[in-house]
Amino acid sequence: MKTQKAILGVLASALFSLLIGAATGLPALAVFAAIFALSFFVSRPEASLLTAIDIADLATACGDYYRENRNILTSELLLDPAVTDKFTVYDNVTDELPLPKMEIGNILQPGVVKTFVPTADALAFDARILKVRDVKFDLQLVPSVLHKQWLGYNATKRRSDGSKDPFELPFEAFIMNKISEAARNQLYLQAMFNGSYNAAGTTPVATMTGINTLITNLIASTDIVPVSVADPTSTTVIDIVEAVYDGLGEAYKGVPTEMKVSPTVYDWYTRRYRALHGPNNNYEGMKMGRTLIDGTMCELVREPGMGTSLRMIATRKENLAYGCDTFATATMDIQKFDRTLKVLGDFKAGVELHQLGTAGNLAISVNELVSDGLV
Numbered sequence: 001m002k003t004q005k006a007i008l009g010v011l012a013s014a015l016f017s018l019l020i021g022a023a024t025g026l027p028a029l030a031v032f033a034a035i036f037a038l039s040f041f042v043s044r045p046e047a048s049l050l051t052a053i054d055i056a057d058l059a060t061a062c063g064d065y066y067r068e069n070r071n072i073l074t075s076e077l078l079l080d081p082a083v084t085d086k087f088t089v090y091d092n093v094t095d096e097l098p099l100p101k102m103e104i105g106n107i108l109q110p111g112v113v114k115t116f117v118p119t120a121d122a123l124a125f126d127a128r129i130l131k132v133r134d135v136k137f138d139l140q141l142v143p144s145v146l147h148k149q150w151l152g153y154n155a156t157k158r159r160s161d162g163s164k165d166p167f168e169l170p171f172e173a174f175i176m177n178k179i180s181e182a183a184r185n186q187l188y189l190q191a192m193f194n195g196s197y198n199a200a201g202t203t204p205v206a207t208m209t210g211i212n213t214l215i216t217n218l219i220a221s222t223d224i225v226p227v228s229v230a231d232p233t234s235t236t237v238i239d240i241v242e243a244v245y246d247g248l249g250e251a252y253k254g255v256p257t258e259m260k261v262s263p264t265v266y267d268w269y270t271r272r273y274r275a276l277h278g279p280n281n282n283y284e285g286m287k288m289g290r291t292l293i294d295g296t297m298c299e300l301v302r303e304p305g306m307g308t309s310l311r312m313i314a315t316r317k318e319n320l321a322y323g324c325d326t327f328a329t330a331t332m333d334i335q336k337f338d339r340t341l342k343v344l345g346d347f348k349a350g351v352e353l354h355q356l357g358t359a360g361n362l363a364i365s366v367n368e369l370v371s372d373g374l375v
Contacts, residue, residue, distance in 0.1 A: 055336045058143055061172040062334040062341065069173075073180045073332070078324040078347060080184050083192070086260075086303070087322035087351070090130060094325050094348060098127040101355045132323045132350035133197065135207045137183055139343040141175065150174045176332075179343060192322070192351050193305040208350050211320060212311050215353075215366055223356060226368035231310050237268040238276070240367060244312045245298050247365030249357055252316065257298040259314040266302035315353075315364040324349045 066073060079089065090097055103124040109117065150171050186204040195210035209217075218224040227247040232240045245259065261269070270291060289302035298314060324330075330347040357363030 055143060055339060055341065058172065059334050059336040059341055061170075062175055062343075065170070065172045065176055066332050066334065069176070070332075071326075073176060074326045074330045074347075076177075077180045077184045077187075078326050078330065078349065080188065082188055082304075083322060086258075086301070086317060087320045088318045088354070090321060090323045092325055092327050093130065093132045093323035093350075094329060095132065097130040097132075097323055099130055099321055099352060099354045100125070100127040103358055128352055128354060130321050130323045130350060130352040132325065132348040133208055134329075135187070135347055135349055137179075137343070137345040139179065139341075139345075140337065141341040141343060142339070143175075143341060146175055146178075147171065175341075179332075179345070183345065187349060188305055189307070191349075193303070194307050194309065211313065211351055211353070212306070212309055214351070215311065215313065215364075218353075218356070219366075219368075224364065224366060226366050228368050231370050232265055232268065232312070232367070234268040234272060237265060238272055241269060241293060241300060241312060244314050244365050244367050245293055245296055247362060248298075248314055249361030249363065251361050252357070252363060253296065253298075255297065255316065257296075257314060257316050258301045259293070259298055259312055260301050260303040260306060261312050262306035262309050263302055263304055264308060265306075265310060265312065266300060269300060310367075310369055312367045313364065314366070319354045319363055321352045321354050322349070323351070 079091070083089070103126070105119065105122045105124070107119050107122050109119075187207070190204035191207045191210055193210045193212050195205045195208045196213045197209045198206040201207075215224060219226055227244050229240050229243050230236065241259065241261075245253075248257065266289065273291075290299045292299055325348045331345070333344040335342040335344070353364065355363045
């Protein structure tokens with residue numbers, strides 16, 4: 001059908017060209033070429049848009065799109081499932097949030113003695129502090145360059161008959177979505193685990209103190225005593241994973257826990273396990289980046305945010321706290337600057353460990369690393 005329409009269109013254009021040529025004295029071939037080119041740009045207006053981008057109008061359109069879709073864009077940036085599935089999320093945190101804990105000592109006694117004999121100092125209250133910090137991105141975009149990428153994106157979304165697909169995006173939506181996606185990936189993959197806060201820094205890792213850095217600092221202050229093992233390798237990884245799990249308190253071995261490891265360590269584990277014992281009974285879980293450690297309620301989790309770290313972190317998912325503010329402080333401003341666009345984004349985010357546990361009942365267990373510089 002599409003081919004037939006095209007043939008009929010060409011024939012009609014040719015006949016019309018002959019008539020115009022006869023009436024005006026112009027060469028019919030030249031008239032035909034002009035009609036063909038005009039029809040192409042009418043049917044595909046984006047083909048000629050490149051030379052007609054009004055930067056001021058584009059800045060206005062991007063701003064309008066952000067205001068209309070602010071909640072969606074902010075949620076995609078700060079509340080992506082890759083984060084919310086692996087942390088306890090605290091939204092609307094604008095500075096510091098206490099994460100209270102209460103430890104209860106031994107309070108049971110034989111009931112023979114009927115007088116009141118209270119246990120001294122049975123309750124201990126404490127709180128770790130979840131700190132969110134200001135994070136920003138400053139971008140200067142050249143619309144003509146982005147325009148080419150947008151054309152390529154829309155070309156992949158166009159239906160076989162040339163009609164538009166619902167997944168095609170307006171130019172301003174394409175720009176704003178790409179910015180949100182990049183910021184989200186950098187926050188998750190570079191900062192949340194391996195970040196080291198530096199107010200004077202200019203990179204994603206400087207925006208917050210990540211989980212791995214927190215653990216290294218707590219080891220240095222002896223608030224966490226790591227399991228004494230060698231750094232894992234592709235052949236020793238199973239024994240070290242099980243040793244780290246053994247470091248958890250017994251109260252935490254009876255509830256679901258997770259051990260987060262880098263993609264490299266996870267792949268070492270699954271391949272070593274398969275080589276020694278054949279496919280795991282939970283092999284489907286391996287393919288999804290999770291596999292149950294034999295005889296436990298602890299899942300080994302493939303965590304891209306760990307980067308290339310050899311750290312292993314065994315704890316409950318609820319013990320990893322992530323704070324952000326999708327309400328008051330998350331903003332994006334778009335401005336025209338000469339022939340470019342300035343995009344200024346601001347939000348708040350941070351991570352913390354909720355509790356460490358007590359001696360003999362540790363809420364978190366990690367391996368000792370040569371890279372800690374403490375062994």
